[in-house]
Amino acid sequence: xxxxxxxxxxxxxxxxxxxxxxxxxxxxxxSGYTMPGATAPAPRAASxxxxxxxxxxxxxxxxxxxxxxxxxxxxxxxxxxxSLLYFGFWRKGCVCSIGSIQNVAAWLxxxxxxxxxxxxxxxxxxxxxxxxxxxxxxxxxxxxxAIQEMMILFPIRIPRPVSxxxxxIPVVYLGLAILLAATGSAFIICRYDPFVPxxxxxxxxxxxxxxxxxLLAGIVVARPFCRFLCPYGVLLNWMSRLSKWHATITxxxxxxxxxxxxxxPFDAIRLPMTSTPAESRETGVRRIKRLLLLMLLLGVVGVxxxxxxxxxxxxxxxRVRLDQVLRSxxxxxxxxxxxxxxxxxxxxITPESLTxxxxxxxxxxxxxxxxxxxxxxxxxxxxxxxxSIRRSREDYEPDRGECLSCARCYQSCPREHERLKQ
Amino acid sequence: xxxxTTRSQVLYRMACALAVVxxxxxxxxxxxxxxxVMAVRMASPLNLPELDHLRETIKADxxxxxxxxxxxxxxxxxxxxxxxxxxxxxxxAYLLLGxxxxxxxxxxxxxxxxxxxxxxxxYPAPPDPLRTEFAARWALAGSGVVILSVAVYFSWVxxxxxxxxxxxxxxxxxxQIPVVVWPAFRGASGNGVAASxxxxxxxxxxxxxxxxxxxxxxxxxxxxxxxxxxxxFLTGASEEKREVYCYDLASGTRLWSxxxxxxxGQVKKAPEVFKDTxxxxxxxxxxxxxxxxxxxxxxxxxxxHCSKILWTADLGLPSNRYGHSASLAWYQDKVLILYDQEKGxxxxxxxxxxDALTGGTTWSTPRQVSDSWPSPVVVETGxxxxxxxxxxxxxxxxxPATGQELWKVKCTGSDVAPSPILAGxxxxxxxxxxxxxxxxxxGKGDVTATHVAWTSDDGVADxxxxxxxxxxxxxxxxxxxMTCLEVKTxxxxxxxxxxxxxxxxxxxxxxxxxxxxxxxxVFILKAxxxxxxxxxxxxxxxxxxxxxxxGDRILVRGLKTLFCIGGKRP
Numbered sequence: 006x007x008x009x010x011x012x013x014x015x016x017x018x019x020x021x022x023x024x025x026x027x028x029x030x031x032x033x034x035x036s037g038y039t040m041p042g043a044t045a046p047a048p049r050a051a052s053x054x055x056x057x058x059x060x061x062x063x064x065x066x067x068x069x070x071x072x073x074x075x076x077x078x079x080x081x082x083x084x085x086x087x088s089l090l091y092f093g094f095w096r097k098g099c100v101c102s103i104g105s106i107q108n109v110a111a112w113l114x115x116x117x118x119x120x121x122x123x124x125x126x127x128x129x130x131x132x133x134x135x136x137x138x139x140x141x142x143x144x145x146x147x148x149x150x151a152i153q154e155m156m157i158l159f160p161i162r163i164p165r166p167v168s169x170x171x172x173x174i175p176v177v178y179l180g181l182a183i184l185l186a187a188t189g190s191a192f193i194i195c196r197y198d199p200f201v202p203x204x205x206x207x208x209x210x211x212x213x214x215x216x217x218x219x220l221l222a223g224i225v226v227a228r229p230f231c232r233f234l235c236p237y238g239v240l241l242n243w244m245s246r247l248s249k250w251h252a253t254i255t256x257x258x259x260x261x262x263x264x265x266x267x268x269x270p271f272d273a274i275r276l277p278m279t280s281t282p283a284e285s286r287e288t289g290v291r292r293i294k295r296l297l298l299l300m301l302l303l304g305v306v307g308v309x310x311x312x313x314x315x316x317x318x319x320x321x322x323x324r325v326r327l328d329q330v331l332r333s334x335x336x337x338x339x340x341x342x343x344x345x346x347x348x349x350x351x352x353x354i355t356p357e358s359l360t361x362x363x364x365x366x367x368x369x370x371x372x373x374x375x376x377x378x379x380x381x382x383x384x385x386x387x388x389x390x391x392x393s394i395r396r397s398r399e400d401y402e403p404d405r406g407e408c409l410s411c412a413r414c415y416q417s418c419p420r421e422h423e424r425l426k427q
Numbered sequence: 428x429x430x431x432t433t434r435s436q437v438l439y440r441m442a443c444a445l446a447v448v449x450x451x452x453x454x455x456x457x458x459x460x461x462x463x464v465m466a467v468r469m470a471s472p473l474n475l476p477e478l479d480h481l482r483e484t485i486k487a488d489x490x491x492x493x494x495x496x497x498x499x500x501x502x503x504x505x506x507x508x509x510x511x512x513x514x515x516x517x518x519x520a521y522l523l524l525g526x527x528x529x530x531x532x533x534x535x536x537x538x539x540x541x542x543x544x545x546x547x548x549x550y551p552a553p554p555d556p557l558r559t560e561f562a563a564r565w566a567l568a569g570s571g572v573v574i575l576s577v578a579v580y581f582s583w584v585x586x587x588x589x590x591x592x593x594x595x596x597x598x599x600x601x602x603q604i605p606v607v608v609w610p611a612f613r614g615a616s617g618n619g620v621a622a623s624x625x626x627x628x629x630x631x632x633x634x635x636x637x638x639x640x641x642x643x644x645x646x647x648x649x650x651x652x653x654x655x656x657x658x659x660f661l662t663g664a665s666e667e668k669r670e671v672y673c674y675d676l677a678s679g680t681r682l683w684s685x686x687x688x689x690x691x692g693q694v695k696k697a698p699e700v701f702k703d704t705x706x707x708x709x710x711x712x713x714x715x716x717x718x719x720x721x722x723x724x725x726x727x728x729x730x731x732h733c734s735k736i737l738w739t740a741d742l743g744l745p746s747n748r749y750g751h752s753a754s755l756a757w758y759q760d761k762v763l764i765l766y767d768q769e770k771g772x773x774x775x776x777x778x779x780x781x782d783a784l785t786g787g788t789t790w791s792t793p794r795q796v797s798d799s800w801p802s803p804v805v806v807e808t809g810x811x812x813x814x815x816x817x818x819x820x821x822x823x824x825x826x827p828a829t830g831q832e833l834w835k836v837k838c839t840g841s842d843v844a845p846s847p848i849l850a851g852x853x854x855x856x857x858x859x860x861x862x863x864x865x866x867x868x869x870g871k872g873d874v875t876a877t878h879v880a881w882t883s884d885d886g887v888a889d890x891x892x893x894x895x896x897x898x899x900x901x902x903x904x905x906x907x908x909m910t911c912l913e914v915k916t917x918x919x920x921x922x923x924x925x926x927x928x929x930x931x932x933x934x935x936x937x938x939x940x941x942x943x944x945x946x947x948x949v950f951i952l953k954a955x956x957x958x959x960x961x962x963x964x965x966x967x968x969x970x971x972x973x974x975x976x977x978g979d980r981i982l983v984r985g986l987k988t989l990f991c992i993g994g995k996r997p
Binding site: 155158159164165167170173177224262263264267278306311313316317318350352357358385389 | 464520521534535538550554563570574655
């Protein structure tokens, strides 16, 4: 049974990653015409990379000004449109801050992977802005957010418990993406980006379909990728919670009119909470103590499970996969991986050194998996804890972590209208 | 804006109509695009039955111009259709994008026009925070349990993957894959002993019986092949040219040939060499990543297994009466070179280590000896690894990591050529014109008086190196006198005259000795306490080569040909 499972996995991997290349032999000319040789596109000039950095900085700065000072939803929308056209359709979704997580992880892992300056800036700058001003990047600069923003037509409300539960998914995704990048296995964020095929009007049909499905879902569930899948959103969420100057619903004082309650399609507005809860303080403290213990326990369980996940995760690494195939002597697998095997056999690496390398990768997966499992366990416990701690609020406030700073709530606030009149 | 005005109602209806039309258009474009993608992906334009039929026709009647023209026309048509399909897909994608943009704009307009201002009095009462928290905790717990279950399940099904799988068995434990490796002159240990024993004892090159393949080597050389995996590396050189070759062990196909003449950057006159030595007498060395070769003019070159030169080094033209012949040795990313020179001529003798990855000198130790011809050998002793070298006056051991001299034994040889071996804990050396020495390799300094276990006047070989099974050691001199001594005592066990001259060193596979005579006859003898001939086989051309045991095959270099004998697969 288990042998069947890993066979299935190894068979599935090339099918998932296979690209249908429509190639057939070149015509044979007898007229003396010489077929031109294959050409490779020249690498993009470094100056363009700097241009991207400049535009990112400018867009973040402008977004901050529009959201915090100008408080202009229209301005935010126009900036979003620009970001969609430039970072999305013009730059084809690359370079992007979401994928840059993997470059940073690969660079930090000490594998010798380079970290281009532009990519580093794309990773760090939105986080700095989030730490200072909230999720400006999500509001108007991220092309993936922008394309979903355009799709929000008839948003419905996701029950809070459901959105909290779904919020675990991007945390797991982030952890897996870092682990796979740090082990030199795969850049899954880029490979399984659902919107890049849309920007490029080309790509894997499965991913194109995923993108279309997410966009259609986005008509009623606002920005589903940003809220329930985006790994970079997890980091921005954490940073934004600590932000010094975050957007506020009202420009001055909240009058408690409740008009903003339905303005946010992301369910990121928290209601005032002034009433005394209907349970004793001792009950709440007891629960928190239990949850703290559970958090530690979950961390330990996470380490235990994570350290054993290398069996399933390591074959995602090309060297481990090839090592598995070489050792399996399975004709089906050998046929599926014929190209890789031919390349390997024609190369200079011996099966033993491949095994040594594959074992090193497996080791990395064991250590990294233990860390990942432990951290995820603790974070899961922290989420449970977070769902048990009440913070008193006088006014309607944006949830600093989940608020995408889209400026929609400004339009519903009577104080904002008053400000505009003045 | 609201629906209570006629203008708004008209706008709303227009927006709805536009939304319906653009959505229908987008849907239609989407369907067409998907069908186009499917059709192009499934299409195999040049495998049309009609085209196949025409191809068969032209095969039967190659002179039929009409059919040929028809094939060309059809070929052009299908290619045109194929690329037209790709172009229409691109155009369709842009149309779809335009349709979607319009659909979104019209739907957005519909949404805005039907939007009404909410009355907070209609809002439901805020949910009870306690109930919300309770539900959130349970929802979190539920999703956590799902994630944990998936992780535990994957850990459980993946536990077999954690051990590397082997075919067939349900219990999978890591095992070593046997890989054909013969990385240096006389193998990894420099003793000519094979790792296995399933080698052929009969073949005939004339009829091809038992010969898997044989290939002519472009340039001559006395060097032996070295093997790593499915690749066989060999050198060849003439007065003007020096080359490195790579052959496929399975088929004998020459995978590449690399001319390394002058690659060291120095233009030197060719050295004077003895004709039996030639310009490529030294066997190269490989570590699975690179192959390193040295030639008679002192040029050293390191090449990766795909024929890319990694580095070169110029050791200077050697002053060597017969020509440089010492093969290379390997120790921990170091290429070890014995470069002895005629005293009073040229640079002094030295032994050195070059960094295998860069070619830089790691260490170089001068030697007070004259020119020599044995190859240095790295052996693993009870006191750690030692590099054993032999010259006319001294047998010397060095630390292969640092080049520091460990011990030496005085001898009185002349034109000494056999290489040393380690057997039964003793370093065994045949010193031409002197004696056979057996030395305990645990001394320090000059150990001539203290660590020579025994010497023997029997079995002294002049060119070929000895081979041993640990109990017995076998020597053959150039006149064909084969001698077997006891390793422990040096006592002669037997002696036999073989019919032929011998320069190549014998090899040992299991209990069989393979001794190559200069006329190409290979004597296969029993490696025992009594002389016994198992058989003889012919290469069909002269050879001074030493047998190389690779998998279940034997490689022997002849005067012009490289032979691969026996075995069905490497």
